[in-house]
Amino acid sequence: MCRPPPPVRAWGCEVIRHLIIGNGPAGVVAAETLRRADPQAEITLIGDEAEPPYSRMAIPYLLSGKIGEPGTYLRKDAAHFEGLRIGLLCARVAALDSTRRTATLADGSVLAWDRVLIASGAHPVQPPIPGIDLPQVLSCWTLADARRIAAAVAPGSRVLQMGAGFIGCIILESLAARGPQLTVVEMGERMVPRMLDEVAGGMIRRWCEEKGVQVRTGRRVQAIDPLGKTLLVRLDDGETLEVDALINATGVKPNVDFLAGSGVAVDNGILVDDSMQTSVAGIYAAGDVAEAVEFGTGRRVVNAIQPDAVEQARVAALNMAGQQAALPGTFVFNVLDTMGLISASFGQWHGGPACETAQLLDDADYRYLRLVFDGERLIGANTIGHTEHIGVLRGLIQGRVRLGEWKARLLANPLLLSEAYLARGLAAA
Ligand SMILES: Cc1cc2nc3c(=O)[nH]c(=O)nc-3n(C[C@H](O)[C@H](O)[C@H](O)COP(=O)(O)OP(=O)(O)OC[C@H]3O[C@@H](n4cnc5c(N)ncnc54)[C@H](O)[C@@H]3O)c2cc1C
Structure with missing residues (x-):
């Protein structure tokens, strides 16, 4: 250096x-x-x-x-x-x-x-779980962590990932690509609970399970005991799992x-x-x-x-440097690739009591679109699939576009997003 x-x-x-x-x-x-x-x-x-x-x-x-x-x-x-x-x-x-x-x-x-x-x-946070500091418990945050994971996760090895938030879901595909038997334990009632609603979280779970990952939601790791070279992981419902490595993805x-x-x-x-x-x-x-x-x-x-x-x-x-610059506000916008399934979360996706929502669901094709309106503005959204709408959604929400008569049209048919942006968003851009 x-x-x-x-x-x-x-x-x-x-x-x-x-x-x-x-x-x-x-x-x-x-x-x-x-x-x-x-x-x-x-x-x-x-x-x-x-x-x-x-x-x-x-x-x-x-x-x-x-x-x-x-x-x-x-x-x-x-x-x-x-x-x-x-x-x-x-x-x-x-x-x-x-x-x-x-x-x-x-x-x-x-x-x-x-x-x-x-x-x-x-x-990475270390939740207060007995055994969390055992050497087979790994984070996935630094290059040094990546080297340890590469050494521990091999074809046939048994791996438990604790946490299915944004980072937990991002790393699933790369862990799965190394060929282990993978189990995910998430204490929230669904996967990615701080970014996606129940429908979207449930869809991601089904997608992962179809790809061979075992998923437990609404469950906590209660203790991690050493068992020779392996670990015995106890969940709060009494289930025990013997694994070779535990990846801690519980937040930072x-x-x-x-x-x-x-x-x-x-x-x-x-x-x-x-x-x-x-x-x-x-x-x-x-x-x-x-x-x-x-x-x-x-x-x-x-x-x-x-x-x-x-x-x-x-x-x-x-x-x-003495110049003047201002951040217009940090825009909460996350795009997540979970084992090839693309989801996105925009702004105030969770809505509120005064908000109206429009929803389009195609379970079989893993496509979901949920729009959240406050008055005549779109203020948040959750999507699965629908990658073609990501730019337009961002433009409409971040641009605080007044939708006028297009709000009713979107409530009736959320797929009209591009048309709404062309009619109302470009004028505001
Ligand atoms: C596996 C993984 C996948 C991710 N994927 C995505 C993604 O797809 N999209 C996305 O947008 N984001 C992703 N992220 C998040 C993204 O990496 C972070 O938002 C980004 O790194 C933040 O950058 P930063 O510079 O603020 O902090 P960092 O990248 O964390 O850099 C901070 C540096 O400061 C050093 N440091 C800390 N304390 C001190 C100190 N006291 N003295 C000196 N140095 C110190 C740290 O060691 C570190 O090297 C991912 C993160 C991980 C771990």
Whole structure:
């Protein structure tokens, strides 16, 4: 890893020292945006994993053998960061002092900064289950985790995946591609409960079962006992399963430990305004660690997906460089590929008491469309299949398009989405 570059002293200009904590997609895009916006600035990008900056999104492709590790790297040219005079540092930030404007690293060394971006992402949660720290219990979050999974999940091995949320469903196909006997245990009443309604969650379950995955919903893992080299997993209804490995996919939490005493306000994530600045001037946050204002509702949400991380990072970096940029609101929009079945969730898909809904269901063909209206606007949707409508749905919801007479038409026939967008959305775009 290279050290930070020496400050460049330009005649009459102050050199701003930017420190970026976290070298995932948010950190990398922020560093590159800063360089473009300020050719003189000193930019240091710190990450605590001993890997070149990489994308977690690519891990399923690595596990299914479609790419090698270099395929996960965010920038393929080894000299990329040096060429941009971005210093890459492999170290862990242990503390941030917002008064002295310093960061203390785990080895005790201290870095001074003028502006800092916290892009430290999240880490997998460890539910308080006896046996959760046994070596055969694995997460699927880092490249190091992927190496462990590749060693443990082989044809014929027995694997239990705990959790069927967004990440749990994304990794199913790549786990299944390694040929194990796979069982999924989800404590919610359906799969992907925080993204999809009962109909869609049930459809995904049926799809997975048809592909040979055993699914238990509404059940919890209660204890994990070592049994020689294997594990005996006890569920809350008394069922026991002997497995070779357990994949923990029960969720993640933002990495904020090093902020203790810094004055940076944290709720579920780091609270930011629309410029991505935190409660402390000069300290910004972006990506999985940030809790930003949600588009359409004004609520604060951690929207832990890569496109959002990158957009937040771009906005943060422009403001750090002295320009003015604002995030129009983080738009909750997830597209999920579960073993080849594509589902999507938009905005306020769960609706509310005052909302009207339109629904189209084709169980046999695994197609489902549910639209949620508030007044004359579409505010959310769930889909399975219907990939042809994803762009239009996003446009209608994010564009807050007034549907007028098209609302009644959509209630009668949800398939008229493209026509509604052409009639009403383009005028608003
Ligand atoms: C298996 C998998 C599949 C996924 N698939 C998708 C997908 O299909 N679509 C999608 O949109 N999203 C997907 N995601 C989520 C996506 O990867 C994240 O939203 C994205 O990585 C967030 O980027 P980030 O830069 O905020 O955080 P991260 O990528 O987590 O990067 C943060 C970095 O900061 C480092 N760090 C943390 N604390 C410190 C510290 N104190 N000092 C120094 N460094 C620190 C971390 O180790 C990490 O390297 C997937 C995630 C996983 C695990």
